[in-house]
Structures are given as C-alpha cells and as structure tokens.
Amino acid sequence: MLSDFIRHAPDNSFSRRHSIWQRMHIDIYLFLALLILALAGLVVLYSASGADWGAVYRQGLRFLIGFAAMFIVAQMDPRIFQQWSGIVYVFGVVLLIAVLVLGIGAKGAQRWLAIPGLFRFQPSEIMKISVPVIMAWYISRYSLPPKFKHIIGAAVLLVIPCVLILEQPDLGTSLLIAASGIFVIFLAGLSWKFIASAVVLGVGSLPAAWIFVLREYQKQRVLTFLNPESDPLGAGWNIIQSKTAIGSGGLYGKGYLLGTQSQLDFLPESHTDFIIAVLSEEFGFVGATVLLSLYVVIFIRGMLISVRARDNFCRLLAGSLTLTFFIYVFVNIGMVSGLLPVVGVPLPLVSYGGTSIVTLLTSFGILMSISTHQRV
Amino acid sequence: MMNNSLNDKEYEIRLFMRRMTVAFFFVALMVLVLVSRLFYLQIIEHDKHQSLSDKNRLEVLPIAPIRGLVYDRNGELLAENLPSHTLSIVVERVDDMSALVERLRELIDLSDEQVERFFKRLSQYRRPYDPIPLKIKLTEDEIAALAANRIFMNGVLVEAELIRQYPEGEAFAHVLGYVGRINEEELRDLDQGAYAGIRFIGKQGVERQYEDVLLGKAGYQRVETNARGRILKVLEKQAPVPGANIHLQLDKALQQKAYDLLEDKRGAVVAIEPKSGGILALVSRPSYDPNLYVTGFPTKLYNELRDSPDKPFLNRAIRGQYPVASTIKPFIGLAGVDGGYTTWTFTRNDNGEYILPNTDQVKYDWKRGGHGIVNLTDAIEESVDTYFYDLAYKMTLEPIHDVLDQFGFGKNTAWDIYNPFVGINPTRQWIKDKHGRSWYAGDTVNLGIGQGFMLATPTQLAIATAVLANNGEWMTPRLMLYSTDASLMDIPEKAQPDVQLNDAANWEKIHFAMQEVLYGKHGTAKRAAEGAAYRFAGKTGTSQVAKIKRDENGEPLDDVPEHLKDHALFIAFAPVDDPQIALAVVVENGGGGSSVAAPIARQLLDEYLLREPNDAQ
Numbered sequence: 007m008l009s010d011f012i013r014h015a016p017d018n019s020f021s022r023r024h025s026i027w028q029r030m031h032i033d034i035y036l037f038l039a040l041l042i043l044a045l046a047g048l049v050v051l052y053s054a055s056g057a058d059w060g061a062v063y064r065q066g067l068r069f070l071i072g073f074a075a076m077f078i079v080a081q082m083d084p085r086i087f088q089q090w091s092g093i094v095y096v097f098g099v100v101l102l103i104a105v106l107v108l109g110i111g112a113k114g115a116q117r118w119l120a121i122p123g124l125f126r127f128q129p130s131e132i133m134k135i136s137v138p139v140i141m142a143w144y145i146s147r148y149s150l151p152p153k154f155k156h157i158i159g160a161a162v163l164l165v166i167p168c169v170l171i172l173e174q175p176d177l178g179t180s181l182l183i184a185a186s187g188i189f190v191i192f193l194a195g196l197s198w199k200f201i202a203s204a205v206v207l208g209v210g211s212l213p214a215a216w217i218f219v220l221r222e223y224q225k226q227r228v229l230t231f232l233n234p235e236s237d238p239l240g241a242g243w244n245i246i247q248s249k250t251a252i253g254s255g256g257l258y259g260k261g262y263l264l265g266t267q268s269q270l271d272f273l274p275e276s277h278t279d280f281i282i283a284v285l286s287e288e289f290g291f292v293g294a295t296v297l298l299s300l301y302v303v304i305f306i307r308g309m310l311i312s313v314r315a316r317d318n319f320c321r322l323l324a325g326s327l328t329l330t331f332f333i334y335v336f337v338n339i340g341m342v343s344g345l346l347p348v349v350g351v352p353l354p355l356v357s358y359g360g361t362s363i364v365t366l367l368t369s370f371g372i373l374m375s376i377s378t379h380q381r382v
Numbered sequence: 383m384m385n386n387s388l389n390d391k392e393y394e395i396r397l398f399m400r401r402m403t404v405a406f407f408f409v410a411l412m413v414l415v416l417v418s419r420l421f422y423l424q425i426i427e428h429d430k431h432q433s434l435s436d437k438n439r440l441e442v443l444p445i446a447p448i449r450g451l452v453y454d455r456n457g458e459l460l461a462e463n464l465p466s467h468t469l470s471i472v473v474e475r476v477d478d479m480s481a482l483v484e485r486l487r488e489l490i491d492l493s494d495e496q497v498e499r500f501f502k503r504l505s506q507y508r509r510p511y512d513p514i515p516l517k518i519k520l521t522e523d524e525i526a527a528l529a530a531n532r533i534f535m536n537g538v539l540v541e542a543e544l545i546r547q548y549p550e551g552e553a554f555a556h557v558l559g560y561v562g563r564i565n566e567e568e569l570r571d572l573d574q575g576a577y578a579g580i581r582f583i584g585k586q587g588v589e590r591q592y593e594d595v596l597l598g599k600a601g602y603q604r605v606e607t608n609a610r611g612r613i614l615k616v617l618e619k620q621a622p623v624p625g626a627n628i629h630l631q632l633d634k635a636l637q638q639k640a641y642d643l644l645e646d647k648r649g650a651v652v653a654i655e656p657k658s659g660g661i662l663a664l665v666s667r668p669s670y671d672p673n674l675y676v677t678g679f680p681t682k683l684y685n686e687l688r689d690s691p692d693k694p695f696l697n698r699a700i701r702g703q704y705p706v707a708s709t710i711k712p713f714i715g716l717a718g719v720d721g722g723y724t725t726w727t728f729t730r731n732d733n734g735e736y737i738l739p740n741t742d743q744v745k746y747d748w749k750r751g752g753h754g755i756v757n758l759t760d761a762i763e764e765s766v767d768t769y770f771y772d773l774a775y776k777m778t779l780e781p782i783h784d785v786l787d788q789f790g791f792g793k794n795t796a797w798d799i800y801n802p803f804v805g806i807n808p809t810r811q812w813i814k815d816k817h818g819r820s821w822y823a824g825d826t827v828n829l830g831i832g833q834g835f836m837l838a839t840p841t842q843l844a845i846a847t848a849v850l851a852n853n854g855e856w857m858t859p860r861l862m863l864y865s866t867d868a869s870l871m872d873i874p875e876k877a878q879p880d881v882q883l884n885d886a887a888n889w890e891k892i893h894f895a896m897q898e899v900l901y902g903k904h905g906t907a908k909r910a911a912e913g914a915a916y917r918f919a920g921k922t923g924t925s926q927v928a929k930i931k932r933d934e935n936g937e938p939l940d941d942v943p944e945h946l947k948d949h950a951l952f953i954a955f956a957p958v959d960d961p962q963i964a965l966a967v968v969v970e971n972g973g974g975g976s977s978v979a980a981p982i983a984r985q986l987l988d989e990y991l992l993r994e995p996n997d998a999q
Contacts, residue, residue, distance in 0.1 A: 252423045272435075
C-alpha cells in the first residue's frame with residue numbers, strides 16, 4: 007500500500023545531511039518550495055498589478071514578516087501549541103464576537119477589527135490556525151477513532167467560530183475553516199458510516215434550506231453563481247473574463263507582461279483572487295501546470311511530515327493544515343477557471359494580500375515545528 | 383498492558399495512514415480535475431478564448447468619409463457638410479444620473495421627449511462605457527454652457543460630427559433631394575462594409591442618384607482598447623476617401639428666381655440649355671426644408687406636410703403629369719407640315735366649330751365664333767383648336783405618336799434624374815390595355831390639341847422644347863456638369879436620334895410661328911413679350927380641368943373654385959437666332975397659360991439672358 011511506502015521511506019539521509027537545518031528547525035525542502043512559490047508569486051504580481059513596484063515591495067515585506075513568523079513558530083515544540091490551543095481559541099472567539107459588535111465594514115461585510123492608529127486585521131485569520139489546533143488537541147486526547155460523544159464535542163468547537171464568521175458574512179472563510187476541522191475528524195478515523203449518513207443528511211436538507219432558510223437575494227446570488235452567462239456585464243463579468251484570459255493563454259502563453267486581458271484591465275481583481283488567470287494567460291498551460299506542481303510538491307512534503315509526526319496531535323494537525331492548504335489552491339483555481347462559484351478565496355502565497363500570507367506561513371511554521379521536533 | 387497500548391498505537395497509526403491515503407487520492411483527483419480544466423480551456427478551447435480575447439481588445443473603428451459637395455454651374459455651394467455637436471453621456475462615469483440630467487436641463491434646452499428617449503436607450507443592451515446620445519445639434523450657446531460646466535459633470539461628452547446642410551433650402555429641395563438616417567429596411571440591403579460608420583444615405587433627387595459617388599469610401603482604424611473603451615494604440619489605419627464633388631448644370635440664381643416667381647402657386651418650372659442638354663433649373667412648388675430630414679423632422683410638421691392637399695413632397699417637375707394642352711401644337715404642326723398632311727399656305731375657315739367627319743360630333747374652338755381664315759402659322763399664333771382638330775384627323779394617331787416619341791414624350795430621356803414619371807404617349811395598344819376599347823378618330827382629334835389621354839411632365843415638356851429650339855438635335859438632358867469622379871462624365875452625347883425633317887426649312891418656319899405667339903397681332907402671349915430685349919419664341923397652353931363656361935376669349939364666365947381652374951402652361955426658348963435657354967412653366971389651376979405662365983417665363987428669360995455676368999457669381 008502507498009501508505010506503507012510513505013511511512014517506511016528512509017529519512018535518515020535527510021536528517022543526517024541537513025542536521026544544521028534540523029537544529030535550526032527548518033524543513034529545507036518545504037522552505038525551498040515555499041520560497042520558490044513566493045518568488046514566482048512576486049514575478050506574477052509585478053505583471054498583474056500593472057508593473058507596480060510598490061505592490062511588489064509591499065508584498066515582499068509581507069513575505070519577510072510571514073517567513074519570520076514561520077521561523078519563530080518552527081522553534082516552538084508542538085507541545086506549546088497544545089498548551090496554548092484553548093486560550094488562543096477562546097481569544098479568537100471573543101474577537102469574532104467583537105468584530106460583529108465593533109468591526110469595520112468593507113464591501114458590505116464586517117470582517118476587520120482595528121486598533122486605532124496601529125493596525126487592523128481579520129480575527130477570522132486566527133481561527134484558520136486555531137481551529138485545526140484545538141480540534142487536533144481535543145480529538146487526540148482520546149483514543150482513535152473518536153467516539154460519538156467526542157465527535158459531538160469537536161463539532162461544537164467547530165460550529166461556534168464557523169457560525170460567527172458566517173454572520174460577518176464571509177461564506178468562503180467559514181467553509182474553509184469548517185473544512186479544516188472536518189479534515190481533523192476525518193483523519194482521526196471518523197467511521198465511513200457516519201460520513202455517509204452526514205452526506206445523505208446534508209444533501210437531503212438542501213431543498214429544505216433552499217425553501218426555508220435562504221432569502222430571495224441569496225437564492226439569486228446562487229443562481230448567478232451557477233450560470234454567469236445570464237448576466238454577462240454584471241456578476242458574470244469576472245468569471246467570463248477570467249476564463250477568456252486562461253483560455254487565450256494557450257500552451258505557452260502570450261508572454262510575460264503581454265497578457266492583454268490583464269494588462270488592458272479586462273480582468274478584474276487580477277492581482278488578488280484572480281491572479282492565476284494572469285499567470286495562465288501569460289505563461290500558458292505550461293506555466294499553470296508548473297505552478298500547480300509547486301503546490302503538489304508542498305502538499306506531498308506536508309503529507310510526509312504528517313505521516314512521520316511523533317504523535318496523534320501532530321499527525322492530525324499537520325494532516326489537516328496540509329489538506330486545507332491544498333483546498334485553498336483547489337477552490338481558488340476552481341473558481342477562477344469557472345468550475346466553482348466565486349467565493350473570495352485567495353491563491354495561497356501568490357495573491358496580493360497581507361493577512362493570508364502571514365497566516366499561511368505561520369501554519370507552515372507549525373508544520374516545520376512538527377517536522378523538526380521528533381521524539382525527544 | 384504495554385503491549386496492548388502499543389497495539390492501540392499501531393492501530394491508530396494504521397488508521398491514520400489509511401485515511402491519509404484516501405486524502406492523497408482525493409488530492410490527486412483534485413489535481414487531475416484542475417489540470418483537465420486548464421487543458422480544456424487552454425488547449426481544446428484555446429481558439430475560442432483567443433478570439434474572445436481579441437474581440438475584447440481589438441476594435442475596428444470605421445472612419446466615415448466626407449460626403450461629396452454639390453455645386454451649381456457657377457461653383458455656388460448647394461450641399462455641404464457642417465460640424466454638428468452631440469451631447470452624450472458615459473453612464474459608467476456617472477454616480478447620480480437623475481441629478482445629472484436635472485443639472486443639464488438647467489444648462490441647456492432638453493425636451494421631455496429627448497430625456498425619455500435617453501432613458502429608454504439606457505435600459506437597452508449596450509457595451510459598457512459606450513456614450514449614449516442625449517441631444518444632437520447643440521447650439522453655440524449650449525456648447526459654451528456645457529464647456530464652462532464641464533468639470534462638474536463627469537461622464538458628459540460633447541462630440542463633433544459632420545452633417546449634411548442645404549444652404550438654399552426649399553428652392554432646391556426637390557432637385558437635390560436630401561439625405562436621411564439609414565432606416566432598418568435600407569440597412570438590410572446595404573453593403574455593410576461600404577456604409578461602416580455612416581449614418582446617412584441619399585434618399586431622393588441628386589443625393590440619391592449620385593449616392594454611390596457622393597458617399598466616398600469608409601476608412602478604418604484597428605485599435606487596441608482597454609476595458610473602459612479607451613484607445614491605447616492605433617495598430618493600423620486606412621484613411622477614408624472623401625466622396626466626389628459634383629458640379630450640376632443648375633443655375634442657382636435662375637432656380638431661386640423660378641422658385642420665387644411661383645410664389646404661393648402649385649407648379650413647376652424646368653429650364654434647359656439646348657446646346658448641352660444641361661438642366662438649368664428644376665423647380666417644384668410648394669416645397670419643404672430638406673435640412674429637416676437630416677436633423678429629424680418634427681412629427682407634427684411632417685404629418686402636416688404629408689397630409690396637405692398641396693402635396694409639398696410631390697416633385698411636380700418630374701412626377702407631375704399634366705395634359706400639355708396647346709403647347710403640343712408646334713410639335714404636331716411641325717410633323718403635319720413636314721409629313722405633307724398640310725402646308726404652310728393651306729388655310730381653313732374657322733367658325734369656332736369642327737364637326738368630326740362621318741359623325742354628328744361637334745368640337746368647339748376655345749374662341750366662340752372662331753378665328754376666321756387661318757393658316758398653320760396663324761393657328762399656332764392664335765392657338766386655333768379647329769385647325770389642329772382637322773390636322774390631327776388627317777394625320778391619324780400613328781404619325782402623331784411618332785413625332786411625340788421623337789421629342790421624348792412617354793419615356794424618360796434625362797440621364798440622371800432620379801425616379802421620374804414618364805407621362806403617356808398613347809397608342810392603340812395602350813388604350814386597349816388601359817381602357818379595353820379601340821382608338822377612335824375622336825381620340826386623335828383630342829390629341830391634336832394636347833387634351834385627352836396624353837400626359838407629360840414639365841421636364842418632358844422642357845426637353846421637347848429644347849430639342850425643338852435645337853432644330854431637332856438631341857443633346858442628352860442632364861443635371862451633371864462635371865465631377866471630380868471622371869467616371870461620371872461618361873455620358874452619351876445624344877439621348878436618342880436627332881429629329882430629322884424632310885425639309886429642314888420647316889425648323890425656321892415653326893420657330894417663326896412660335897415667335898408670332900409673342901409678337902404677332904393676335905399672339906396669345908403678346909403681352910409677355912412687350913419690351914423684351916431679345917427675341918423669343920413660345921407657346922401657351924391652357925389645360926382644362928373641368929368643363930366651365932367661358933367668354934369669347936376663353937376666360938371663365940363665373941368665379942370658379944380654385945381646384946377646378948385650368949392649368950396654365952407655357953413653353954419658350956430664347957434668343958431665337960441662338961437659343962441659350964428653353965423652358966416649360968406649369969402652374970396648376972393657374973388659369974390661362976398666357977396670363978399666368980407666360981409672364982413667369984418672360985421674367986426667367988430676362989433673369990438668365992439679361993443679368994450682369996457677375997450677378998450669377
């Protein structure tokens with residue numbers, strides 16, 4: 007079986023040869039892959055922002071902060087995450103409540119919390135890390151697979167932040183955080199029967215939700231998601247233009263800085279959520295596949311780290327973070343290429359934007375911590 | 383216990399490994415989906431998206447050519463292109479549309495109709511950032527007001543374009559025609575490439591006849607635009623070719639004079655230069671302002687004109703068909719004498735009545751009691767009906783039809799007149815088809831004085847007069863003098879074979895008879911020639927609209943309703959020894975040809991022949 011192969015893969019050579027990295031608590035493969043991805047991201051960003059060095063500079067600064075956070079977190083023993091999980095979680099939930107009461111709005115949603123004169127941030131970013139940590143901590147306290155009552159307990163821990171974020175409203179983030187928690191329970195060995203009945207129940211309740219829960223404007227939005235061509239100049243514009251950008255790139259692309267869709271402003275949000283369209287237009291199928299390969303390398307490295315981890319907590323946490331990371335990639339590329347409805351999910355480490363970079367690199371810091379803090 | 387816990391641990395690890403394996407395949411599936419999707423969009427559907435992308439960024443913008451100008455024979459401008467300013471709005475740049483429109487209404491004159499039409503266009507499908515017109519043809523004051531307030535109004539555009547202008551207005555409306563907006567029906571039949579970027583098309587008259595050359599050739603530019611429609615780069619440019627300018631045979635001053643002389647009458651004047659066939663004037667009245675077709679006719683005014691009993695939209699000069707009455711006599715007289723049916727010396731005693739041979743039908747002369755003993759010259763001078771009843775009866779239909787045909791009746795001989803009527807030059811077959819009966823001798827007799835079935839347009843009458851003045855030589859009647867487009871000059875010199883006489887001396891004799899109309903003791907139009915500085919020839923005609931009582935001079939005895947009055951006709955050419963101009967005047971319900979039409983002709987001849995050379999410039 008593949009799992010056996012991965013598990014028994016020799017890793018002695020790695021630890022011996024790179025003992026310096028080991029002592030610095032840096033997973034060199036993961037680090038190199040992330041670095042290449044970050045640099046590639048800056049190159050694409052320069053084009054997508056319309057040759058704006060300012061944007062590249064600010065994004066570079068965020069990478070510096072993010073990598074610094076990654077190194078700091080990597081130094082900590084995974085036990086520390088376990089110990090702090092409860093406090094961070096409660097703190098995060100309090101902040102989410104504060105957002106709903108005191109938060110600042112942007113584009114019709116309240117997601118930000120500001121400390122006047124200092125900075126502002128999205129508390130939901132904390133939960134992206136805090137939720138998998140506390141779920142892994144909670145589930146790994148008991149033997150695996152989890153018993154029903156523990157699943158209920160875990161579900162409560164998961165539902166609270168998800169509902170609060172949904173209230174902001176931020177459907178995308180809420181679903182992704184829910185996914186990270188569900189991955190923990192899944193990896194812990196949630197029985198297939200349970201999964202099957204949950205799926206049946208979920209699908210079965212969709213019509214009821216459609217009739218009783220969703221409001222008219224929400225239904226309308228769902229319908230537009232399903233058929234963007236019905237409103238080509240309004241809500242459907244983004245997705246039509248991004249598909250055109252990707253498709254017109256062809257095999258090798260139109261060349262760096264020569265993508266007409268992005269350079270001539272036909273593609274909205276080209277430097278944030280839709281940046282993959284810029285890359286696909288200018289570097290073609292080849293470029294997009296290379297980028298995707300980078301993500302796959304990072305995913306495989308994360309998988310290796312999780313299967314080699316020292317205990318259940320580390321395994322579940324590393325596995326969940328790795329899977330969630332890839333879900334981000336899938337949802338982003340899926341939505342930009344028209345497979346999924348448009349929910350605001352950035353492309354990890356490539357899209358322009360501060361908090362998500364720092365959060366992601368922090369979670370990779372946790373992976374490095376797990377990777378480099380083996381049994382003592 | 384230790385063992386047990388170790389087994390538990392081993393079990394937990396195995397469970398995790400199994401789940402991780404499932405997750406791995408799950409991720410592998412996602413990768414496969416994404417790669418397939420990218421492959422589908424970028425490789426399989428590449429061409430489609432490439433063309434969509436090109437369509438986004440590349441635009442071929444047509445550049446409208448400048449329409450050719452139209453001049454008269456002296457280089458006076460008759461149709462030109464003037465810049466007009468249009469106010470339009472780029473909706474995407476406007477925050478509060480109703481506030482903006484309110485503000486604009488304070489600055490310029492905007493009707494409810496214009497605002498309504500604008501909001502209707504707003505609701506229809508359009509490209510983002512396309513300007514939507516709100517008002518066309520802004521006045522200077524409005525342009526200034528908009529320019530002064532421009533900074534306060536985002537998205538407001540004032541754009542200039544060239545539109546057709548007819549400086550001479552009504553007097554030339556019928557002959558020049560007009561351009562109007564291309565309508566849906568025309569759009570279907572048009573060559574879309576040739577008309578790219580062009581919104582107007584010639585609909586009538588010269589504008590229609592010479593549409594192809596006046597139009598010019600559209601240019602284009604291939605440009606790269608951004609999402610806001612701003613032109614970033616011109617990739618390729620093909621300049622438009624302006625339309626050819628046309629110089630017409632028309633004489634502006636003469637045309638204007640003819641229009642003025644017709645005053646409030648319904649009628650037409652056509653003047654021709656016999657030596658060239660050039661049409662000097664082609665006037666129909668009442669008329670309309672052709673400029674209104676360009677800017678858009680106000681509906682109320684249009685309906686008024688369309689429904690008016692005076693029919694201002696009817697071009698009487700080319701589409702008004704009238705009985706030519708006594709103006710036909712010189713032509714029939716010429717054919718009769720040259721064909722041997724009569725001689726210049728043959729006389730008849732006219733007692734005012736003519737009995738159709740072998741019948742008891744009596745035809746009367748217009749003059750009660752008759753003219754006494756008259757020869758052919760007298761018969762033309764005094765317009766003796768009985769003489770021509772007799773002559774026509776002797777000639778029978780066919781020779782009359784032939785001579786009328788030789789002078790261009792019953793057909794169009796003009797080279798470049800758009801959509802004329804051709805009148806009627808009857809034959810035996812024609813009456814059979816039209817009325818289902820045979821041609822009787824009585825019909826021939828009626829034809830002899832230009833009544834009955836024969837109809838002609840003022841243009842045909844003028845052309846025939848020109849040929850008569852020209853001793854039968856047929857110069858192609860035309861509006862075209864010359865054009866910058868050489869192909870337009872390829873006009874056959876003669877429209878049809880010259881009229882050949884057995885005895886060429888008859889030309890001079892018939893010309894003499896027509897001078898007697900003006901200078902003879904009993905000339906029907908002798909008042910019109912009084913004091914003329916040149917010698918001219920002519921013929922009156924009074925065509926009956928209804929049977930009414932008349933005095934011995936043919937004048938109606940009672941007050942007759944306007945629409946039942948006779949049509950007044952007059953044909954003339956001058957100077958006799960070297961004809962420079964031939965013309966036909968028709969005044970509907972004008973009364974007598976001598977009293978109404980002849981004075982008009984006289985004034986036109988004076989205008990054309992006697993004016994100072996620089997008057998025309």
